Amino acid sequence: MTDTDTESKVEAAEAAALELANVSDTDRRAALEAIATAIDDHREEVIAVNDEDVEAGEELLEAGEYTQALVDRLKLDDAKMDSIVEMVESVADQADPLGKTLQARHLDEDLDLYRVAVPIGVIGTVFESRPDALVQIAALALKSGNAVILKGGSEASHSNRELFEIIREAAQDVEAIPEGWVQLIEAREAVDTVLGMDEHIDLLMPRGSSAFVSYVQNNTQIPVLGHTEGVCHVYVDSEADLDEAVEVAFDAKVQYTAVCNAIETLLVHEDVAEEFLPTMADRYAEADVELRGDDRTREILADSGLDVLEATEEDWRTEYGDLILSIKVVDSLVDAIDHVNTNGSKHTESILTEDDAKARKFMTGVDAASVFHNASTRFADGYRYGLGAEVGISTGKIHARGPVGLEGLTTYKYYLEGDGHLVASYAGEDAIPFSHEDFDGQW
């Protein structure tokens, strides 16, 4: 069965992308401001429509098919509407990611090459059941000159449709913005249509469960930016400041447990394990963290009267996303690096040590997007990195790695300015040499 409705939406986005690539930042900014104002002006309608989604969610909650946390994330109230409006305004105010000359190079007299930042084209997104996610993604796409296909969670369908219509209409207030730059798809089958349109969509950014992101990766030829898992570690080295280590390891697990940059495993050097682990376990007990340990961890904690579950092989690879932590005592720095490279998900890792040489060895030896020294893994985040709004966090190594900001939604184009130059002049016996001198210049 061909899903012509979705196909024509994607094709409309593709046509719009070519135009949107050349819309000025002034116009993109004006459209974003119009969107912020429109959302603000229509907040009561949005909240009313959102109530329908929330009611349906509450019925599922009563039926035991839904959690309170999910209902909370679905719900829009005045405070959340404020923060959505602010977010759009802050995206509008970001520096223009487009048009910058990234490199300018003389190849020869009157033959100049420019590498210039341009949008990617058409971005396909599928995201979780938070209606604010729709607004954030649409705003980031517009700021970076990309057309965008939006597919939200069905639980938020009423809210999504309302917000989409407000965004679409408000952007039309600015004449330069091409119709069609933003498209909403709703049916579950539409996702498969989108995954098959690799000739028309340049990048997919799925958000949501690991299982869903894996499904996307396994069913499309379109490049995918995102992450499936965050199995992050803190390694407490033999040279760590142990008082500091207790606080950092606590923050890394407890400050916000459900997110991908929280740790799942704590590694502790054997030289400090006996001193460190009992204090650490007491601290975790304050937050009701369930601990699972290897044999040495369990022995040490048993000596101070604490009974700890046994960590299995499975535990070392599990993203709990919950108040559960596995703990392992390692023989050496190298063992810690090996454990991380074997079990980690290339997301975020941290070493706690006062020995800079050991820190450097860990940081260069661990293969992850972000590697920290004496800091909580929870810092791995676009806002904290100062990237402005965050598009997502990538655990792939191609295109963009770690927290991805607006820059991750751009690519580049080479422009060559000549004066009738022929390659024949630069080939063969009397070949003219290239000068290849970089210069400061904007195309």
Place this chain on the structure above:
Amino acid sequence: MTDTDTESKVEAAEAAALELANVSDTDRRAALEAIATAIDDHREEVIAVNDEDVEAGEELLEAGEYTQALVDRLKLDDAKMDSIVEMVESVADQADPLGKTLQARHLDEDLDLYRVAVPIGVIGTVFESRPDALVQIAALALKSGNAVILKGGSEASHSNRELFEIIREAAQDVEAIPEGWVQLIEAREAVDTVLGMDEHIDLLMPRGSSAFVSYVQNNTQIPVLGHTEGVCHVYVDSEADLDEAVEVAFDAKVQYTAVCNAIETLLVHEDVAEEFLPTMADRYAEADVELRGDDRTREILADSGLDVLEATEEDWRTEYGDLILSIKVVDSLVDAIDHVNTNGSKHTESILTEDDAKARKFMTGVDAASVFHNASTRFADGYRYGLGAEVGISTGKIHARGPVGLEGLTTYKYYLEGDGHLVASYAGEDAIPFSHEDFDGQW
């Protein structure tokens, strides 16, 4: 059937990649110099072994299953060996693509974030039947700190094996280079094993026929860098310098016909078609270029006594790679842009005009990796762009676009240096604000 031989080669490469990432440029350079010397020293053995491949190729040529051009590309003689040795030396001498701090940013007091260039990891390559391709790819991988899986054409199997062994052994002269960084696979089935190892291989760079590159793209979850087609255009605008245009359009088609950046279609504005086309056709006749035109082209050329074949819809999308050119007369600049965006392969496009505003409209309106003004499309090449050695040309928009140099074989890692910093301090009511100030500094 599991192909354990290929699997263990890929796993060995993966282990080596972690070590190679931290080998100094001095050591990588020394290894490349050792490789250049070893190839030079063993040139006679290489040429002798290559004779076996060439003889087999000549038998296929006699049987009509092979072309002279393919045999020529297979053949290594002293001159080609010289150029291979020089190429390795020139890769050795390139600036180190690794370790550079791309960005340094204070997040807060004693909390500094660095974005540093690192290798991608394990690169899988499959390349055409030119034994020099094996050396080039291995050299570029080593210089950029990546482990590499090499799969060459079976026609060059003897030469490939010999060159691979020389490279592998020579690199071992430098103690810091981990064994296993370079792996040769030979069986056709091994390619499918490689395509399935997305947990172990970070990037695939296939070279060769469009059909083969498509096969790779359609049968792997590993990101693919490369291009399937080069359907490039020159557009001769109404404001073009027509004498110059004749020479540029000739160069773009004829200077080297078989390559991806040669043009397949010439677009001509209707205002100048009558004046331009007869002269252009005469010039192409000197090189025996077969022309295929739309109705207006055929009428104009018929008036000057030239009978031109009719171009079909298929012609507009065909990469001839041969002395054949399709020609279309367009009504306007916008028509030219539309034709390119509909039929081109996002590779390289050129406008010939003395009107800078029209040039800019074409350059920003056309979606291609390289867009030129008054220059031949043949300039789209890593060497001409001054990128040093070229890894390939990408028509994708993600990670690297257009001619790809060593930089395309790198990614980045975020290093954060703290002093026991907790995210809790930057959250909630008394949240410390981030400073987010960029500074000049190397990690």
